[in-house]
Amino acid sequence: MSLVIIGTVAFDAIETPFGKTDKILGGAGTFASLAASYLCDQIKLVSVVGEDFGDHHMDLIKRRGIDVSGVQIIPGGRTFSWSGRYHNDMNSRDTLATDLNVLADFDPLIPDSYQDCEYLLLGNLTPQVQLTTLSRLKQTPKLVVLDTMNYWMNVALDDLKNVLQKVDVLTINDAEARQLSGEYSLVKAAQVILNMGPNYLIIKKGEHGALLFGENQVFSAPALPLADVFDPTGAGDTFAGGFIGYLAKVKSINFTNMKNALIFGSALASFCVEKFGTDRLVELTDEDIQKRLNAFVALSQFNL
Secondary structure, rough: OOEEEEEOOEEEEEEEOOEEEEEEEEEEHHHHHHHHHOOOOOOEEEEEEEEEOOOHHHHHHHEEEEEEEOOOOOOOOOOOOEEEEEEOOOOOEEEEEOOHHHHOOOOOOOOOOHEEEEEEEEEEOOOOHHHHHHOOOOOOOOOOEEEOOOHHHHHHHHHHHHHOOOOOEEEEEEHHHEEEEEEOOHHHHHHHHHHHOOEEEEOOHHHOEEEEEEEEEEEEEOOOOOOOOHHHHHOHHHHHHHHHHHHHHHHHOOHHHHHHHHHHHHHHHHHHHOOOOOOOOOHEEEEEEHHHHHHHHHHOOOOO
């Protein structure tokens, strides 16, 4: 059994009200893999980087036990990079620069050692790359989770709808759910999207938590109030990695475990925002995670 994660491994340059960074390690695949590594010990990453991606960055990923055999290193190429500035509310941001570099021609390779994939996270990439990844697996995974964004709804909607027919779980934010469905009510939006193919839908609402729809049920996960949010970059990817990592750990897919996975994903995402980039994610202990999970339980537990 293994968990395969496909997503970007990148450089980020970030500016927030709390400070700014030069190029630091980022990317959806990076955040998701690091988060999942606290729950699952057979994580296999598919991505692409340039020759400029230093050994120390790759070593950081490998130290978490993540298999990087599926990460292509393009000779002479430059790694995908993104630069952005967050506003004071930390919910909105301006993209200052996006350099696709080697990502522009990314053709995912699935090593033979990855063909035991039972759990698959399709990170936020072009729907065509996501479809190609699915087609190159020799067996259908037990669970496929898809993350996407409004950009692909604007420029590749037909391909995206094709992918949606082949996945089990879709995770998007509330604005994206409304755009994809054409419905303002999130309950109505969820029904429209579930009719497109997924069995479960997660709608992320940032500082207001997340909603899980499926099996004719709805679950609302709280967001943990934090005094300081230093850097929201990668929080959604961290959430997705924690979510699928928990399901790969328990090896059972049902609504109850989905609810628990939502809490694990939310807990790990709450750590991610406490420092810039991946700094907080690579230093967690089991005790840290358990305390944070207990805080989530206490936040929403009550008796009538």
